[in-house]
Amino acid sequence: MRVFDRALGNGRSIRVRWTDRTDGDMAIGAASSEQDESRNAVTDRRWVWLEQVHGDRCIDCDEVGVDAAIGAEADAVVTAQFDLALAIHTADCVPIALWSEDGVLGAMHAGWRGLEVGIIESCVQLLRTKSSNPISAVIGPSIGPECYEFGEVDLERLSAKFGPSVRSLTTDGRPALDVRCGIRNELARLNVTIVYEDDTCTSCDHRLYSFRGRGESGRQALVVWSESA
Numbered sequence: 001m002r003v004f005d006r007a008l009g010n011g012r013s014i015r016v017r018w019t020d021r022t023d024g025d026m027a028i029g030a031a032s033s034e035q036d037e038s039r040n041a042v043t044d045r046r047w048v049w050l051e052q053v054h055g056d057r058c059i060d061c062d063e064v065g066v067d068a069a070i071g072a073e074a075d076a077v078v079t080a081q082f083d084l085a086l087a088i089h090t091a092d093c094v095p096i097a098l099w100s101e102d103g104v105l106g107a108m109h110a111g112w113r114g115l116e117v118g119i120i121e122s123c124v125q126l127l128r129t130k131s132s133n134p135i136s137a138v139i140g141p142s143i144g145p146e147c148y149e150f151g152e153v154d155l156e157r158l159s160a161k162f163g164p165s166v167r168s169l170t171t172d173g174r175p176a177l178d179v180r181c182g183i184r185n186e187l188a189r190l191n192v193t194i195v196y197e198d199d200t201c202t203s204c205d206h207r208l209y210s211f212r213g214r215g216e217s218g219r220q221a222l223v224v225w226s227e228s229a
Ligand SMILES: [Zn+2]
Pocket: 143, 144, 146, 147, 201, 202, 203, 204, 205
C-alpha cells in the first residue's frame, strides 16, 4: 500500500492510500467478508465506492446521502463529511484524489473516455461549489504510454482537445496515448495543483492489477479521507 499524508491549515490531515495486489482484490464483484477485512486494513471509515461507467457524472454525497451514493453509477464523488472514505477502483485507468484546503474531498476515475467526456471538469466544478479554497490532487498508478497502444483516429481527437503532448509511443514504436499527460493538462487548466503523482505502470509492474496488460479482473483501490491531525 502506498501512503500520502498532507496536513491542512485547519487542524485536519488528508490521507490518501492506494493499494496493490498484496492488499487484496478490491473489485466490486469480489465483495466478501475477506474484502471487508481488506478495506478495513486501509481505513475503517465507511467506504463510498461507485459503479464506475467511464462517464462524466460526479455525485455530491452530501446531497444524495451516503446510502444512495454507495454503488451509484458515476465516476466521481465529492463530500464535506469527515467520517467517510472515498474510494476509486482501477486496473489501468487513472485514480485521482482531490481536496480543498478546508477539507472537502473528491475522488474520481478517469480513463481516456472519462477524460474525453469531461469527468475531471465535472468533479472539480462540483467540489468548487462546496469550497472556494485552492484544490490539490494526488494521482495514483495507471497504464503508462509505453504499454498503451492507441488508434490513430482516437489519438487525433484527444490530442486536438488535450494537447499534442498526449501523443506518445509504445516500447515498440507504435502510436500510444499518454492519458496521464492529458489528465495533468486538464487539472492545470482547471487550476488544480498536483502534489503527488505515482507514475508506476499497471501493465509493467506485476504488483498491480492490469486488465489491458494481463486481462485481470482484479482491481486496486485509491482511497481518500481526512482526520483531525
Ligand atoms: Zn508499462
